[in-house]
Amino acid sequence: MATIRDVAKHAGVSVATVSRVLNETGYVHEDTRKKVETAIRELHYTPNEVARSLYKRKSRLIGLLLPDITNPFFPELARGVEDEMQENDFRIIFGNSDENMNKEKEYIQTFEQNNVVGVIASTNHPDSDTYRKLRIPVVFLDRTADNRPSVYADGREGGKIAAHEMIARGSRQITVMQGPKHIRPAQDRYQGAVDVLSEQGVPFNVIMTSSFSFTEAGIWAKELFEQHPYTDGVIASNDIVATAVLHEALRLGKKVPEDLQIIGFDDIPLSSLLTPSLTTIRQPAYDMGRTAARLLIRIIENENIDQNTIQLPVTFTERETTRKVEQHG
Amino acid sequence: MATIRDVAKHAGVSVATVSRVLNETGYVHEDTRKKVETAIRELHYTPNEVARSLYKRKSRLIGLLLPDITNPFFPELARGVEDEMQENDFRIIFGNSDENMNKEKEYIQTFEQNNVVGVIASTNHPDSDTYRKLRIPVVFLDRTADNRPSVYADGREGGKIAAHEMIARGSRQITVMQGPKHIRPAQDRYQGAVDVLSEQGVPFNVIMTSSFSFTEAGIWAKELFEQHPYTDGVIASNDIVATAVLHEALRLGKKVPEDLQIIGFDDIPLSSLLTPSLTTIRQPAYDMGRTAARLLIRIIENENIDQNTIQLPVTFTERETTRKVEQHG
């Protein structure tokens, strides 16, 4: 690999000059620039980012920490982040945390050790020391932290909408699936739904779940219908469990949406391809990723930020696991 | 951030000594080691990986290049790679190529510039200069290249199995969906299926598709039934299009598997949650990822490799979009 000194020698100038043309800083005579550029081309030179990063104490890398990329919601998020970062010449060191604080810590440490300029993290503990002590800008994604940069969708509102729509469509024996306790957005959704249901005096049951994994989703679906065989409406904690519930319901011979309505959460890509296609509370995952990336870049580049925490809207995405609401008027 | 010199001063030794205890190289007196370790702890010192990487010309980073993490097959792959790497103290710089040679080049360049020790890539052009000239070990994942390290599943065999099983289950008007031309594994599957169908003299049609995206999958499904309304068996190029075909078939009122059988490819997590659940040719994605990571690590660590290219088996995963085959005997 050619170094800047090779280029300098080849072009008959000093390394400082080469560095200047590389970075377009300081004065460089037009003729000199040409010579240097030729040398760079001839030697196929590309600057060593590591050396650069060492001196500047800043790389062009950012750290991305997500719970589990195997959950189809997160690839969308990741893709949004990546596309925006790519366009701005930042690259990504990526890790899955499995919602596990130790793994998180390990990754955050790696990020620091590699001089990343910023971090985007979906963590359940934004207030932990790990983040408080971090001297690198962080944007929390799909999570909130008071007054720290974050991009998220309004889970509580989503839960409320789900409950409202479920009631409006006539379900009266609703089951709410409470997502994993330690996952904040899951709890928000749950709370939102429960609030509305209580307020409206609609009876409901709760099924607790402890993960979002595909393998376990089926188990909870079974559990649901064993414990509450007569539910006529399920508000699921995300589209994965909603899919499992739908699957189990059909297996049991229930008619969806006639006997049973289901509302999911997230709107993962497959939701619209299910049969019946899944009614869900959509989160604009890709946009969230892009927005978070954009926010982080602005922070890194020291632009002044008008808005630290950005909330993106959730939208009720009506498909076929809910009945049509009667037109009034 | 504390540096090695801070630690040295604090412990009353030279930086060389600190480095020795850090790396467990050379001779260090037990008492000295203790002093240094205390200093490290007291200053919360962690070595700067960038400085290390600069001198050694090797980091603890590896580059992972996948086509599109939004396709549910790849997160499994990625997860396998990550888990194995994590356990061996390697971290990942990640990028999506969108099967686009320019993006690939860009990422490979970033990888080099950041001194990654190895690369895992799903590329359709393993023989391009980009990879030929790369002086960093590469393992091709989900792709083959003669005699270069690679981990993949036997797509051709998968295609054959699909065709055989389809025939064995009585479909006689088979439609094979030919995946994107530029994606090698897709073509292998296609070829495998076509070979068997031709050989057995079973008539079939072909639908060409040009991507694996969710949004377009629906379009091809529609196209399929417009052009070949009487097909009684679809061999899809992957589970995404298979899902779309299933969706469209049900929408058209077809009975699956009675009127129409469908076989997918990959076995993405959602396949088993569809109704009817999807019969598919399973690729052990997670294992493929782990295996590729393991292979790369062995190459990096210069262990001698008995087997350069590792082929993992595909398995016919019988579910509900195919009929039971009659028991003979």
Place this chain on the structure above:
DNA sequence: CCTCAATGTGGAACCGGTTACACATATAAA
């Protein structure tokens, strides 16, 4: 008691960039 190998430690060069500073030259203003 002497010699040599094993043990223990520090100084300084090095990795490949960036940049502060010194120094020269050309040009414009006084």
Place this chain on the structure above:
DNA sequence: TTTATATGTGTAACCGGTTCCACATTGAGG
């Protein structure tokens, strides 16, 4: 003509680690 300023370039220190080499010191073997 003198002086201030803009333009152009090079030398060397620096970023924070690792490692080569030189230089003790210690202990075993002869």
